[in-house]
């Protein structure tokens with residue numbers, strides 16, 4: 001007889017169109033067969049990623065949902081896919097065997113039934129902790145690496161501003177920029193985060209944007225000579241303030257706009273005359289655009305993490321029940337570094 005198991009997973013109860021609350025989610029249970037059919041893989045989830053973009057997938061409508069397969073709409077009541085690390089329970093694929101570690105598209109649940117064609121690769125971890133493969137060596141890392149080197153096109157000595165700088169992507173961008181020889185200032189939402197940026201991550205300076213009443217003059221104070229590169233994680237009025245402080249031929253890498261995801265904040269409306277007369281490049285991008293840099297990214301970043309030149313910040317809660325609170329907290333700035341839920345012991 002085939003072994004069956006209960007799989008508990010997280011679902012949204014209905015579409016979420018504003019700021020998310022824990023009561024918008026439910027933990028559901030289903031019975032799954034632990035024996036994979038041909039080309040399928042059953043994975044026991046170990047570490048799963050919790051990311052801001054999922055909120056745009058939970059809305060009734062968002063332009064992002066039609067852009068790329070991993071951003072498609074989430075259906076209320078159904079499982080939610082996410083990046084993560086797991087262990088193979090049963091494999092119908094010749095390249096994967098029981099007990100192999102895998103990295104790829106898992107679910108916010110205890111198990112993933114990976115249908116044929118789903119992104120799922122064998123993971124041969126180096127001497128680095130498994131959560132790093134969800135954060136600095138996962139999608140956050142590719143986003144920071146591709147966004148900084150390919151979109152920002154940095155030059156040594158340039159001035160770089162990073163928002164949400166203590167978050168998963170921002171903390172890595174700031175560290176890449178320092179290692180590259182740039183002058184780096186970050187902003188974050190608490191004094192604790194500001195101290196961490198300056199004392200642990202080597203940022204030249206940092207400030208708490210919530211203490212500033214006028215963001216344009218705050219940026220003028222931190223960048224008296226202007227900003228050459230703005231790595232934008234938040235959008236809204238911070239983007240407007242950064243554009244007002246950009247230098248001629250400055251570059252803005254638009255990674256995300258978290259302040260606009262919940263619908264309550266102001267949508268960015270940068271001064272387009274600044275853009276024209278200062279010849280500023282504003283470029284949106286997706287991590288998926290930079291998978292071509294993957295080999296370089298992994299070897300460089302793993303080496304920096306191993307030698308202590310870069311710090312990987314993981315913010316981990318335990319158990320599938322903690323996914324909703326971990327997710328909701330992203331929009332309150334509860335996290336420091338990559339938000340991950342550990343679903344089961346390694």
Ligand SMILES: NC(=O)c1ccc[n+]([C@@H]2O[C@H](COP(=O)([O-])OP(=O)(O)OC[C@H]3O[C@@H](n4cnc5c(N)ncnc54)[C@H](OP(=O)(O)O)[C@@H]3O)[C@@H](O)[C@H]2O)c1
Pocket residue numbers: 051052053139140143164165166167168169170187188189190193233234254255256257258259260265285286287288330331332333334335336337338339
């Ligand atoms: N383009 C891509 O392929 C790609 C890939 C990954 C992520 N992203 C985007 O990159 C950004 C960062 O993602 P992440 O995974 O690294 O998340 P994260 O920065 O680790 O976590 C989100 C952080 O955003 C800040 N935040 C929340 N609400 C805010 C608001 N209203 N105004 C200003 N800051 C706010 C909070 O920090 P504070 O305490 O500083 O407020 C929070 O800790 C997001 O916009 C995300 O959508 C894009």
